[in-house]
Amino acid sequence: MEPFRKVRSIALPLDRLNVDTDQIIPKQFLKLVQRKGFGKYLFYDWRYDEKGKPKEDFILNKSIYKEAKILLARRNFGCGSSREHAVWALMDYGFRVIIAPSFADIFYNNALKNGLLPAILKEEEVDELFKYLSLNPQTLFTVDLETQKITLDDGRSFSFQIDNYRKNLLLQGLDEIGITLKQEDRIREYEKRMKSFLIPKT
Numbered sequence: 001m002e003p004f005r006k007v008r009s010i011a012l013p014l015d016r017l018n019v020d021t022d023q024i025i026p027k028q029f030l031k032l033v034q035r036k037g038f039g040k041y042l043f044y045d046w047r048y049d050e051k052g053k054p055k056e057d058f059i060l061n062k063s064i065y066k067e068a069k070i071l072l073a074r075r076n077f078g079c080g081s082s083r084e085h086a087v088w089a090l091m092d093y094g095f096r097v098i099i100a101p102s103f104a105d106i107f108y109n110n111a112l113k114n115g116l117l118p119a120i121l122k123e124e125e126v127d128e129l130f131k132y133l134s135l136n137p138q139t140l141f142t143v144d145l146e147t148q149k150i151t152l153d154d155g156r157s158f159s160f161q162i163d164n165y166r167k168n169l170l171l172q173g174l175d176e177i178g179i180t181l182k183q184e185d186r187i188r189e190y191e192k193r194m195k196s197f198l199i200p201k202t
Helices: 085-093 105-114 123-135 164-172 176-182 183-200
Strands: 006-013 070-072 097-100 117-120 140-143 149-152 157-159
Touching: 006 097, 006 123, 070 123, 085 105, 097 123, 105 117, 105 164
Parallel strands: 006 070, 070 097, 097 117
Antiparallel strands: 006 140, 140 149, 149 157
8 A cells, every 4th residue: 555645636526415336336337346446436426428428517517627536525425335445446547535524334344444634624724725726726735644634825824634544554555454464473373382282393
């Protein structure tokens, strides 16, 4: 997993409440077993019409946001079923940060496990950001995990909370497998000791 320290990018404002995982990645696209390849299906039913043609009025199809790595969302983002594919789709598309007032618990945990930062701000702060982006869509955001701050080009900053354990894992680029591998020598020694107990003495 790639270490997360700082992201600087424009932010794509998705002004919808209760965005669920079936909207993020519809169920018909869950056949892939690897984590890559889901980005083209992200928000598929919102992005495309019944003929597969991009909908011009959907924000993800606007060229200005093509390189956005930050998604600004409303409360309860990632609700619904527990599919990890939703996080994979967001990351495969290019997003590294989701800013919202709240997240569904399972989505929040899946995001952190995969290196996607879910940054929680107060609802009034998210409102302020949506209003600001409506007038200044090309504003650059800097999301700094070490300082836990989101800073705008005009100097305003917003603080977000994350527990130290999760924060350190993101900074080091470690998932659960990576944590285990860091203890490889101790695991090998333990297995060696256990083996000596299990082999019958002659």
